[in-house]
């Protein structure tokens with residue numbers, strides 16, 4: 001008596017997806033919830049000879065785990081409970097908001113607004129992730145969670161492959177949790193007729209908090225810049241739970257000041273252009289470079305990303321005043337007297353922003369580093385090369401300053417075990433893996449975290465941070 005469908009979402013689609021999961025056994029049903037018009041209860045009656053995925057569904061529907069599992073199927077856009085953008089993605093988590101202790105599954109049934117959602121097979125090729133598979137993956141996470149088993153991605157993807165095999169779809173590499181928007185092969189399998197093109201009612205894409213300023217600066221919630229940011233974020237979240245928690249903390253802070261800034265620049269062509277050139281493009285190029293270094297090391301991808309960053313920081317934009325302005329924001333000092341009227345007008349919002357430590361680290365610190373490196377690289381032919389060398393160093397230093405200690409959800413308890421997030425050594429090792437391009441940055445991070453969390457010293461040492 002545990003799964004409920006959220007009527008704020010695409011209930012009929014979710015119901016169809018559960019029906020596919022059941023093997024269209026005819027056992028799935030819906031009941032009204034007495035006294036609660038916001039959801040319907042999902043029921044499941046076992047039928048003889050049912051498929052393994054139906055057994056799983058039955059276990060989740062017919063066991064009381066002490067907390068309801070509420071499923072919200074969205075046509076893209078923001079998770080209404082957590083606030084983050086789930087376009088092209090899905091998530092399962094325990095919602096501890098006051099008044100609810102519920103487990104939520106929130107997933108995008110728009111197939112990334114018709115672009116498709118993909119994962120990878122063992123050859124690294126893109127394969128489709130139809131909606132029932134997306135849902136079943138999150139159900140597998142929840143199943144481990146409610147049974148107090150370690151939430152290991154490889155186990156979850158192994159479960160996902162059971163449904164994939166039933167539907168004749170390509171199998172996913174159990175050691176590759178990455179995915180995103182795009183086209184892939186379905187190996188001739190069937191999504192049960194559940195996925196066909198963008199939803200009739202359109203998608204809610206572009207409403208995400210992360211993209212307010214980027215959307216305003218680029219003039220569109222569907223711009224390449226917005227899309228890039230979404231993809232990168234999904235990629236980081238897929239690789240590291242702890243990095244995802246840090247990103248959530250950054251977004252929560254970002255949401256406190258970004259809508260006001262977006263409103264101010266929206267109707268002002270020059271302001272939008274200034275923000276695009278001085279902030280949005282360099283910042284996105286910075287994140288792309290950091291992503292390339294973290295995921296692929298110092299290879300060709302990172303070299304290309306460093307060139308893109310160099311091009312995003314042209315000398316005609318990045319003068320000493322810009323660096324001074326950014327530096328004063330990064331360090332919480334007053335703006336220089338020569339700052340432009342636009343910046344002065346944004347004073348209150350910028351002061352809010354620079355008082356928020358996660359946002360300061362995520363936004364102003366990289367901008368200072370990127371523009372300072374651009375100013376330091378001398379002209380002439382070698383300029384991009386010199387820039388690339390110094391900027392990779394800067395990315396390493398920046399990542400060593402990542403404020404994980406400010407993310408309450410992952411603070412280790414007195415016994416050194418990480419608390420509510422359920423983070424394990426495996427999660428800390430996954431995060432450490434992202435620092436492989438710069439071992440000194442990992443040690444600098446470890447030293448900082450050990451100072452903030454003395455109880456976590458043994459865990460940090462065990463996972464290679466010290």
Ligand SMILES: [Zn+2]
Pocket residue numbers: 137141153156177
């Ligand atoms: Zn997963």
